[in-house]
Amino acid sequence: MKTEIRELLEKVRNQEISVEEAELILKKAPFEDLGYAKVDFHRNLRQGEPEVIYGAGKTAEQMIGIVEAMKQRRVSPILITRLSEEKAKLIAEAHEDLTFFSHAKIGVVGEVPEPDGLGSVVVCTGGTSDIPVAEEAAITAEVYGNRVERLYDVGVAGLHRLLPHLETIMQAKVIIAIAGMEGALASVVGGMADCPVIAVPTSVGYGAAFDGLAALLSMMNSCASGVSVVNIDNGFGAGYMANMINHMS
Known part of the structure; x- marks a missing residue:
């Protein structure tokens, strides 16, 4: 959408189309009401990325319709x-x-673009279960x-597994630290990195882990500066935030 708006403004500047024609294009409905969903086509313009379909709770037929509507507006x-x-x-x-x-x-749905972020996003986990x-x-x-860059199973139970990757951690633009149990990985990584660290607690752990609540509270109480926390098991939220940070010019 950002590219389309820029191209539209370039056409106005080059007098390829009139101001009135451009205004009419921009006035097109910012969403389409499918009855069961109102597909937001202006989200890319407002937030930088198109609307994401949350699949849980939706039928396959509903998602097929939403995808079709987005394709018609060239979302990809x-x-x-x-x-x-x-x-x-x-x-x-x-x-x-x-x-x-x-x-x-x-x-x-569609092709994944070539990387154009400022640097690398490092995703690390405490264990394989994460x-x-x-x-x-x-x-x-x-x-x-x-x-x-993925660094999996580098948790604090075996800190020596993380140490060989110090250069990768220190060169990252954003780090996503994912862990269950007591969630200590985020603090360890946060103390090594000079970039934002996004902590993701997972619902991995025994009874007192309370389905990720223990890791959530541990990460929120991290003594390392520069650590922020998303919700339990919210990998999407962390990936989206990392993308925003990595594309800030």
Whole structure:
């Protein structure tokens, strides 16, 4: 959308179209009411990225319709989060350009652009069990044009696994630190990096982890400066925020 607006303004400046014609184009409805959803076509202009489809709770038929409406307005790529394999198969029958990442429960319709961010986004996890959330974050960042480096299973239970990657951590533009249990990884990484660290607590852990609440509170109480926290298991939110930071000029 940003590119389209810029091209439109260039045409006005070059007198290829009139001011009135440009005004008419901009007055087009900013959303389409499908009955079950109001698809927001101006979100890219306001926030920098198009609307994302949250798959949980939606039927495959509803998502097929939303994708079709977005395609008609030349939105690409289209991101679908929390997408089940069963619904992904049905959507793929209508939209063959869907790529489904089962581990992350993410669907991407259209081609992923080449990275154009300022630097790299590093996604690290405390353990292997955190990888599904990490992949949601990593793929989200990649879909929006970021180069992503993955450091998985580098938690504090074996700190020596993280130390060989100090150069990668120190050169990152943004770091996403994902951990369950007590969530200590975010503080450790935050104490090593000079860039923003986005902490993601996961619902991994035994009883007193309270489905990620312990990690959430631990990360919110981090003594490392520059650490912010998103909600439990919210890999998408972390990937989106990392993208915004990595594209700030």
